[in-house]
Amino acid sequence: MAYAKQYIDKLRKSGLRPTKQRIKICEVLFDTDKTFHFTIKELVKIIENQANIKVSLATVYNTVHAFIIKGYLKEIPLNSSQSYYDTNVSHHHHFFDEEENKLIDIDQDDVDEINIRKKIPGKKIRSVEVIAKIVSDNQSQK
């Protein structure tokens, strides 16, 4: 509850009224310093486990989308049947562990600046993301 005020602020800035459900969503997403990668389904499950608040899928989708537009969350550019989201909105990259279907952050500092020499007339680059797929290193190749 200590952070309720800042959650209300975040919601307001995202153009959303602070409701029970949305504040609970904020608690789950922003109550920790650690980066948090999640899918919508996982988020719903965590809320259900942590609180006696029932939150519908629609509410979760709406709130997550508003936060993305505002820049409080980032969608991770990973093609999968479902969308992954990230509370770490700083510019950074990802490992994707194909065996465990898990994402791991790579700080921007851990990758040399990416300089793309090709230019597209009339277009500018809005974001550059690196996805490095990783698998177990068992010497033997599969």
Added chain:
Amino acid sequence: MAYAKQYIDKLRKSGLRPTKQRIKICEVLFDTDKTFHFTIKELVKIIENQANIKVSLATVYNTVHAFIIKGYLKEIPLNSSQSYYDTNVSHHHHFFDEEENKLIDIDQDDVDEINIRKKIPGKKIRSVEVIAKIVSDNQSQK
């Protein structure tokens, strides 16, 4: 028709029998030197427009998947509601034009080698892909 033989070969190597439908798919995908980016729906539409052959979605999905496993096609790691595929299977990167929903290849040579300093114990990197999202450059920010 000239390339039928090499398509049959590709199909066989992918563990597929050469059928009318599959050869038609090959014609659309491999009949040009140019890189071809496509979604399943687009591929079906092209086939329908170009030929009097009716091809079901299921056949297209099956064939595309077999080609991916064999390495004749690549899935592009772009998060979108649908999957994008690429006939360019060499190691390269992509622009994604968010306004036109179109992909543009970036040759590996046009990007400095990507050196990721972070290591994950027991894991090795299998692929590294860069996606640069681009939008119109109208001076004025949106």
Added chain:
DNA sequence: CAACAGTTTAGAACTGTTTTAATATAATTT
């Protein structure tokens, strides 16, 4: 505290993908 605008919800609808089971076609055997 009334009225209104915005919110929540369950469930329906929608989209891309996968599966199913009947029919058709290719490959193999005779």
Added chain:
DNA sequence: AAATTATATTAAAACAGTTCTAAACTGTTG
């Protein structure tokens, strides 16, 4: 080249994630 067997094609159903809908509800404002 016919018969047999194995595999492919198909329409339609199933499925999963996401979005939409419309009715009930709640926060906000005056």
